[in-house]
Amino acid sequence: MSAPFGEVVVAMVTPFDDDLALDLDAAAALASWLVEQGADGLVLAGTTGEAPTLGDEEKLELFRVVRGAVDVPLVAGTGSYDTAHSVELSRAAAATGVDGMLVVCPYYSKPSQAGIEAHFRAVGAAADLPFLVYDIPGRSARKIDTEVLLRLAHEVPTMAGVKDAAGDPGGSARLVAEAPDDFALYSGDDALTLPLLAVGAVGVIGVAAHWSAREHAEMITAYHAGDHERARRCNARLLDSYDYEVALGAPQAVCAKAMLRTLGLAVGDCRLPIGPTPDGLEDLARVVHQGLKGA
Secondary structure (H helix, E strand, O other), X not given: OOOOOOOEEEEOOOOEOOOOOEOHHHHHHHHHHHHHOOOOEEEEOOOOOOHHHOOHHHHHXXXXXXXXXXXXXXXXXXXXXOHHHHHHHHHHHHOOOOOEEEXXXXXXXXXXXXXXXXXXXXXXHHOOOOEEEEEOHHHHOOOOOHHHHHHHHHHOOOEEEEEEOOOOHHHHHHHHHHOOOOOEEEEOOHHHHHHHHXXXXXXXXXXXXXXXXXXXXXXXHHHHOOOHHHHHHHHHHHHHHHHHOOHHHOOHHHHHHHHHHHOOOOOOOOOOXXXXXXXXXXXXXXXXXXXXXXX
């Protein structure tokens, strides 16, 4: 199986200025820096990109500006809990030059499996772009049934795969085994990337890859080369980064931005309600980064 958007895809934070306005110059600079650090692709306006706090025009401007800054695959977060809105945003995003879409399972309203399936079919028909279903029951309150994912994979031509944050490697193994050959399973949970590689994942869409893209790439390369012991050692070096991205009870966007600020990147703070940066988080970021690079 191939990785249509690259093997190490960063779920990029969205930079804001001191007034928490969208900082497009900083976004372009961050995207370029992430590519220089080893990112194969970027997800824009995902959860870590604080999508719920961004207006549609902000998202579209972000897509356009980052498209002009880098030439790696770009995946636009276009999903929401409203099918009509997701369809409209997906159509608009397709005109910005992005390479694909990430469409989250509709959240909050807890739709039926039939409603979830119809939602993805509608979005899949909205734009001639490949899309990834984002299965994350911890945030959406619904696990997408494997049978639904398999029907979508076999019957919706634009469905390229799944960003898997379901925490069910056994179900993921069945999905990969019964999906079409060009179906791509991406780990959507950094700490489960190595286990998911074992059942057929092609790569990761992650947060820790903001500061550890090369380490992720080394682990994935080693695993695919059959050097499982080396892959295990690479994963062990990343354990502190996995823990850090949810450190001190802070959301991943807060942790990622704190880390990036310690590395000299202008990303600003997070918009509410994501929350303020806890005391000591940047100090912890420096320790984690020093340990990773010194390992």
